[in-house]
Amino acid sequence: MRxxxxxxxxxxxxxxxxxxxxxxxxxxxxxENRIGAIVVAGEDGGIAGIVSERDVVRGMQRExxxxxxxxxxxxxxxxxHTCAPEASIEDxxxxxxxxxxxxxxxxxxxxxxxIVSIGDVVKYRIEELQSERDHLTAYITG
Ligand code: AMP
Numbered sequence: 001m002r003x004x005x006x007x008x009x010x011x012x013x014x015x016x017x018x019x020x021x022x023x024x025x026x027x028x029x030x031x032e033n034r035i036g037a038i039v040v041a042g043e044d045g046g047i048a049g050i051v052s053e054r055d056v057v058r059g060m061q062r063e064x065x066x067x068x069x070x071x072x073x074x075x076x077x078x079x080x081h082t083c084a085p086e087a088s089i090e091d092x093x094x095x096x097x098x099x100x101x102x103x104x105x106x107x108x109x110x111x112x113x114x115i116v117s118i119g120d121v122v123k124y125r126i127e128e129l130q131s132e133r134d135h136l137t138a139y140i141t142g
Contacts, residue, residue, distance in 0.1 A: 017039075
């Protein structure tokens with residue numbers, strides 16, 4: 001199964017935020033959209049970074065409530081790991097585990113065309129394993 005199969009099921013919506021917006025706005029957007037990470041959009045419409053709830057937790061531990069007025073650009077990760085729609089779900093699971101992140105934007109022809117989370121990947125992997133099990137059961141008992 002490919003990442004494009006995941007996007008066909010969940011759609012291509014990617015919630016973004018500007019690097020100059022504050023952390024308070026970031027929290028609103030995470031809560032409103034019920035998500036754990038947001039892509040930070042650059043002026044050119046490209047990816048300037050990614051910021052997740054984990055960055056907010058670390059920042060709050062460091063500087064307390066003062067973090068809420070800080071710009072998103074100051075806590076984001078600028079070196080963003082992306083994948084292509086042709087990437088396999090298994091390979092992405094390995095990368096997410098090795099690098100310890102749970103969100104990966106999908107990029108095709110230099111344009112962002114979706115985002116996958118560890119939850120999406122696990123959901124599709126479970127479906128894949130169930131289908132394999134059903135085929136094997138049918139083969140053995142059929
Ligand atoms: P997450 O597990 O996705 O909540 O993120 C954990 C940490 O990795 C945070 O510091 C994020 O900013 C960072 N991060 C999340 N996704 C990516 C990604 N695709 N590429 C690089 N860093 C990321």
